[in-house]
Amino acid sequence: MIRYAFNKMLLTMKKRYNYDVRYQQDILQADLGAYLKFMGFQTMAAHSAGLPAEPLYAARIRAIIWDDCGPCTQLVVDMALEAKIDARIVRAIIDKDLHKLPEEIAWVVQFTDCVLAHSPEADDLREKIVALWGTQGLISIGYAISAYRVYPALKYALGYGKACSRIQVNESSLVPTRNAVSAEDTARVG
Template sequence: MIRYAFNKMLLTFKHRYNYDVGYQQDILKADLGAFLKFMGLQTMSAHSGELPVGPLFAARIRAIIWDDCGPCTQLVVNMALEAKLEPGLVRALIDRDMPNLPADIALVVRFTEQVLAHNPEADDLREHIRALWGDKGLIALGFAISSYRVYPALKYALGYGKACSRIQVNESFLTPNRESALVEGVKGV
């Protein structure tokens, strides 16, 4: 009965976001205990603390693009749009168009990429993050950066990884520039 209820929840999510939940259904079918642990990850990744929606989705989008440029990224973009993030801002995050990002969001993009690159320059940026949003904001960003990377890794491990695809933001289509994030993030930009 519990599997039925969880599967119904997954199907609702699938239809809401036009997202393939097959890997989650496979986990549910094979190992209920593992699925319950996966749900804990869902709780962690949904945490926003008191962080404004722009910086929160900046971390989520840039973290997911670091490891994925397909359906997972599209899902996060759809969630950002649903949360009323301006489409132009979402496009700028996907393109990593730093000059067109507000200062606080550009800070989060740089911080996210420095953290993902394990670059010590993240230390200075962390203090700016704390000054803006305190420890609660820093924790929310930490949860976003770390948890959003799990989904593509898990999907690829289970055989559900997809090749890069164009990301739709309302009526426009973009190809995430992962190379820029990977190379520039390592260089400390």
């Protein structure tokens, strides 16, 4: 009965986002305990502690692009648009076009890429993030960076990884910018 209820929830997600949920269905069918742990992980991934949607999705999108440039990224982009984030901001986050982003969102984009690259430039950006959104905001961004990397890793581990594809943002189709920290990023930190 519980498997049926979880599968119904997955089918709703599949329909809502046009997203392949087979890897989650496989976990559910093979090991209910493992699926319940995955659901527990989902609560970490959803944590926001009052952080505004734009910086939260900036971290989520940049983190998922780091490990995926296909269906997982498309899902997070669709969720960002559903959260009413302006499509121009979403496109700039995907493209890592810092000049088209509000300064604080550019900081989150840079911070996320610096964290994932283990770059010391993250330190100055961390201070700016804490000044804007406090330690709770930093934790929310940290959870987004950490959690959103799990989905593509798990999908690839289970054999559901997909090749890179273009990401749709309303009528625009883009290839995610996956580069690490650039000289422009370092210059923009200051």
